[in-house]
Amino acid sequence: MSATVSPLREPLIDGDKSYHDITVDLVRSTEESPGKLWWACFLISIHVLLFGVFCILWTIWHGIGVWDLNRTIGWGWDITNFVWWIGIGHAGTLISAILLLFRQKWRTGVNRAAEAMTIFAVMCAGLFPVIHMGRVWLAIFIFPYPNTRGSLWPNFNSPLLWDVFAISTYLTVSVLFWYTGLVPDFATIRDRATGLRKRVYSFLSFGWTGSAKHWQRWEALSLVLAGLATPLVLSVHTIVSFDFATSVIPGWHTTIFPPYFVAGAVFSGFAMVLTLMLITRKVLNLQEYITIGHIESMNKVILVTGTIVGVAYLTELFIAWYSGYIYEQFAFFNRALGPYYWSYFGMMFCNVLSPQVFWFEKCRRSLWWTFFMSIFINIGMWFERFVIIATTLARDYLPSSWSYYVPTWVEIGIYVGTFGLFFTLFLLFTRVAPVVAIAEVKSILKSAGSQFLRPNTEHHEQVMGDYKKAVDQGKEYVTDHHAHAEHH
Amino acid sequence: MGKLNKDIIFGLYDDETDLLSAVESANHDHMDIYDVYSPFPVHGLDPILGLEESRIHIAGFIYGALGTLTAFLGMTWIFTKDWPIIFGGKPYWSVPAFIPITFELTVLFAAVGMTVTFYIINGQGPGASNPILHDRISDDKFCIAFDTHSVDEGSAKSFFEKTGATLIDKKHI
Structure with missing residues (x-):
């Protein structure tokens, strides 16, 4: 098939790969035993995770009083972490669903890992509201099921219950989308394996054969799931923002929150994808599949969403002033110049100023810049949630109840513990499943593989060179095509 | 199989x-x-x-519609017939507040229903083994x-x- 390929697009698959090369390269991480580096990371992660579990148990045993939250500041690190993790969990579905609808081929290099990251981040996020309930064993009360208490139902008018539905739906749909994409790749691993390994992957691959009809349905299913997941991903952070926007707290009840939260979520999610992928591509040797071009594309998304977030911050400030409402004005004055001024300036610096370096191509294509920026953005986005939650609560309507809040080791431990959970799951994922979607990368080889693009690029460069030469010499440029036509 | x-x-x-x-x-x-x-x-x-x-998208639409109805009619029945409670002085049947959950259940039903249908009509599923002609x-x-x-x-x-x-x-x- 001679696919139409643009001479100007850089290849998405380097190294002149054949289909078989792609299989071998991408299955390798599941076939070889993990190296020392993997084991070191895994052991650290699992210990951090265990410490997190300890802190959670400590909280459950002693009650959430051990977090030093008070009557004024009822939401501290817990809800900050919840919003932060759920925001990070937005990149995967954006890459796999929205970019699928936009037919962006570069998504095939990163969608698998980004979706996995999404699922793990949502798991981390889900922990916080549940622990925050205090009596964790009553968490089932949030689901509407016929019960012996009446039946007494949850409050369907509450944004906190909307969250329950939004996040559990998001997790379910993300898992389905991710696993449906994995099934053909598990079949690839199965067909290369023997013994017990073959049996395990036979089970995981659901009896996939690669039949034409199945592929057709698979594509139809992927497309509709993408169509469903696109409004879903926008709805999830919208609903998270409703937790704040439907309240009557100055600084929270603003109509800008839904788009502002969604942009921030995509922003932080892409940053986390970059942090992970920069390490993964290096450790698993995937530079030919996750190219500088992929990284540049993601940096462009970061620049756009970071700038949207910046505009949202400024809009908030403007509207606070313009509203003439003194409580709103005070809330923003307090954020910038109150007791938590450092988190506001951290947020502004990390989220608004620093991503502007990505206007420069050199920075967008630099691994070090990208890596540092991805860390910066994650810190900045954490500050954003902290500013919105703790700073706003610290100075409420009643000056006599103003307060200050510093987390205890328990609360910090739970947050650190979620990193342990996140990285433990991600490290296991890199050993069980192909980190890059094998079948999807094969399907773009003919239109984005280096060997198929090279002749076009060479031809393009030659034509452009001839043109430039002709212009420099003041001659009229005649292409081969024109000369050919005149000859006839 | x-x-x-x-x-x-x-x-x-x-x-x-x-x-x-x-x-x-x-x-x-x-x-x-x-x-x-x-x-x-x-x-x-x-x-x-x-x-x-x-035609899997048609199935998806039907599942989605089922989700819409389940959520909306369910909440309507609960808040107007089974156990009406006034929240913040709002009417029992407060339609705008039902929209987020209705949307989420629409997506959930459509996605789960379609995926399950996909595997059933393909003859696939956990543990299914279909003949493989060549590795x-x-x-x-x-x-x-x-x-x-x-x-x-x-x-x-x-x-x-x-x-x-x-x-x-x-x-x-």
């Missing part, structure tokens, strides 16, 4: 271009293709194989299979040789 009790003769091709031209020449020779297998979806294959567009089909080979009941072995073999198959084999499935 158990034994189908079919004798299959199949040929493997190295490239999807060869596969597509082979399928076209099979159509030309009026040979009845049992199935085509590939490591990734080959575009342009469905129309020449005569596959109709999948390289999920790697880099493209396969055309004939049922020996409808296409005799000799003509299948000469077809594969003519169209440039790199491997020809038989399998009882």
Whole structure:
């Protein structure tokens, strides 16, 4: 098939790969035993995770009083972490669903890992509201099921219950989308394996054969799931923002929150994808599949969403002033110049100023810049949630109840513990499943593989060179095509 | 899936271009293709194989509508009939507040329903084992299979040789 390929697009698959090369390269991480580096990371992660579990148990045993939250500041690190993790969990579905609808081929290099990251981040996020309930064993009360208490139902008018539905739906749909994409790749691993390994992957691959009809349905299913997941991903952070926007707290009840939260979520999610992928591509040797071009594309998304977030911050400030409402004005004055001024300036610096370096191509294509920026953005986005939650609560309507809040080791431990959970799951994922979607990368080889693009690029460069030469010499440029036509 | 009790003769091709031209020449020779297998979806294959567009999205719509109704009617019944409670002075039947959950359940029902349907109609699922003709089909080979009941072995073999198959084999499935 001679696919139409643009001479100007850089290849998405380097190294002149054949289909078989792609299989071998991408299955390798599941076939070889993990190296020392993997084991070191895994052991650290699992210990951090265990410490997190300890802190959670400590909280459950002693009650959430051990977090030093008070009557004024009822939401501290817990809800900050919840919003932060759920925001990070937005990149995967954006890459796999929205970019699928936009037919962006570069998504095939990163969608698998980004979706996995999404699922793990949502798991981390889900922990916080549940622990925050205090009596964790009553968490089932949030689901509407016929019960012996009446039946007494949850409050369907509450944004906190909307969250329950939004996040559990998001997790379910993300898992389905991710696993449906994995099934053909598990079949690839199965067909290369023997013994017990073959049996395990036979089970995981659901009896996939690669039949034409199945592929057709698979594509139809992927497309509709993408169509469903696109409004879903926008709805999830919208609903998270409703937790704040439907309240009557100055600084929270603003109509800008839904788009502002969604942009921030995509922003932080892409940053986390970059942090992970920069390490993964290096450790698993995937530079030919996750190219500088992929990284540049993601940096462009970061620049756009970071700038949207910046505009949202400024809009908030403007509207606070313009509203003439003194409580709103005070809330923003307090954020910038109150007791938590450092988190506001951290947020502004990390989220608004620093991503502007990505206007420069050199920075967008630099691994070090990208890596540092991805860390910066994650810190900045954490500050954003902290500013919105703790700073706003610290100075409420009643000056006599103003307060200050510093987390205890328990609360910090739970947050650190979620990193342990996140990285433990991600490290296991890199050993069980192909980190890059094998079948999807094969399907773009003919239109984005280096060997198929090279002749076009060479031809393009030659034509452009001839043109430039002709212009420099003041001659009229005649292409081969024109000369050919005149000859006839 | 158990034994189908079919004798299959199949040929493997190295490239999807060869596969597509082979399928076209099979159509030309009026040979009845049992199935085509590939490591990734080959575009342009469905129309020449005569596959109709999948109707899975219609199923998705029905599941989604079911989710919409479940959520909206469920909340309506609970808050107007079963246990009406006034929240913040709002009416019992506060439609705007029902929208987020209605939307989420629509998506949930559609996604879960469609995915389950997909695996059931494909004959796939946890632990399902369907016959695999060749180990390289999920790697880099493209396969055309004939049922020996409808296409005799000799003509299948000469077809594969003519169209440039790199491997020809038989399998009882």
